[in-house]
Amino acid sequence: MSFRNLIDGNLNKAFNQVRDLASDAVLTRKSDPSFDFNSGAITTTDTTLNIKIIAVASTQKTEDHNVVKKEALMKSREIGALTPYDTLTFDGYEWNIGEKMVNSGFVFLVEIFREA
Amino acid sequence: MGKYVNLEQNIFSIFGSSEWLAENIKTYPSNFIAVDAPSEFLRISVIPAGEGLNLRSVSGIMLVDIFVPSGGGTRRLGEIADKLDLYLEGQTTDRVQFGSSAMKISGKDKDNPTLFRSQYSISFNYYGVI
Numbered sequence: 001m002s003f004r005n006l007i008d009g010n011l012n013k014a015f016n017q018v019r020d021l022a023s024d025a026v027l028t029r030k031s032d033p034s035f036d037f038n039s040g041a042i043t044t045t046d047t048t049l050n051i052k053i054i055a056v057a058s059t060q061k062t063e064d065h066n067v068v069k070k071e072a073l074m075k076s077r078e079i080g081a082l083t084p085y086d087t088l089t090f091d092g093y094e095w096n097i098g099e100k101m102v103n104s105g106f107v108f109l110v111e112i113f114r115e116a
Numbered sequence: 117m118g119k120y121v122n123l124e125q126n127i128f129s130i131f132g133s134s135e136w137l138a139e140n141i142k143t144y145p146s147n148f149i150a151v152d153a154p155s156e157f158l159r160i161s162v163i164p165a166g167e168g169l170n171l172r173s174v175s176g177i178m179l180v181d182i183f184v185p186s187g188g189g190t191r192r193l194g195e196i197a198d199k200l201d202l203y204l205e206g207q208t209t210d211r212v213q214f215g216s217s218a219m220k221i222s223g224k225d226k227d228n229p230t231l232f233r234s235q236y237s238i239s240f241n242y243y244g245v246i
Contacts, residue, residue: 035148037132040124042148084149 007106008077015052015075022052025090027074033085044085051078053090056109066116070095074108088112119172120164123242126212127162127178130203139199155185155231158196164242172244178204178214180236186224193221193234204238215239 015022030044054073061067072088088095098111117125130136131143142157144150150157159181166175180200184192197219204214217238225231 031151033149033151035144037128037130037143037145040128083151085151 004106008075011075011106015054018054022054023090025051025053025088027051027079028087028089030083030085030087033083049079051075053088060116068114068116069098070112072108072110072112074110076103076106076108079108082108082110119168119174119242119244122244123164123174123212124162126209126242127160127240130209131160136203141196141199155183156192156196157183158200159183168242168244170244170246172246173242174244175239175241178238178240180238181222182219182234182236183225183231184233186230186232188232190221190232190234193219193232197234197236200236200238211243213241213243215241 027049029047029049031047033042033044035042051074055070056073057071059069061069082097082101084097084099086097088097093114095112095114098113100111102109128145136143142150142154144153144157144159146159146161161179161181162176163179164174164176166177168174182193182196184196197217201217205217207214215238217236219234219236221234223232225233
């Protein structure tokens with residue numbers, strides 16, 4: 001028996017059992033970013049992926065400007081790799097993925113940001 | 117375009133040239149997050165923080181963070197700085213004149229201790245036409 005498959009299976013069950021605490025989201029992946037010094041432009045290869053996320057914490061900070069930060073859980077296996085160029089769309093907003101991404105091997109815990 | 121974009125284009129054109137690309141040293145601008153970067157690369161920051169000769173001119177400093185693998189001594193840092201000097205020190209592009217360079221050894225990178233870094237700096241003047 002594969003313990004990895006067992007854990008991933010239970011993780012899928014958990015994401016389903018929390019029902020509306022999990023949100024449908026669209027992950028826009030911007031792969032292979034490269035910079036052209038002649039044009040000054042960044043190029044990426046964009047693809048989208050429908051995923052489920054669980055937003056576990058939210059903070060709003062208004063010291064200098066108004067920013068909302070959330071921490072979101074996502075299943076690693078359905079995502080693969082994340083980069084800070086990827087964006088997440090859910091609850092009617094587009095969120096930028098922050099620099100801090102913790103991957104347990106099964107679940108990503110990432111910080112996501114948007115200006116409010 | 118104004119002086120800041122022109123300045124950046126002037127400097128960036130050096131790193132987009134076929135000669136620099138042939139050096140095969142991965143080079144990125146600041147505020148670009150490289151994915152799968154090699155263990156040797158450069159990061160360029162242009163800081164136009166000084167006054168120029170006229171309203172369309174500006175002076176400043178360019179910083180190049182040099183990253184190499186940890187544990188290999190400092191020779192490679194010097195070799196890369198020498199290469200940068202060939203393209204920059206005392207050189208003039210269309211509107212940018214570079215001055216003399218310096219390099220400060222910064223030690224191990226705080227995010228990735230398998231990398232060792234130094235900071236190469238060089239002054240410049242950008243001349244705009246009124």
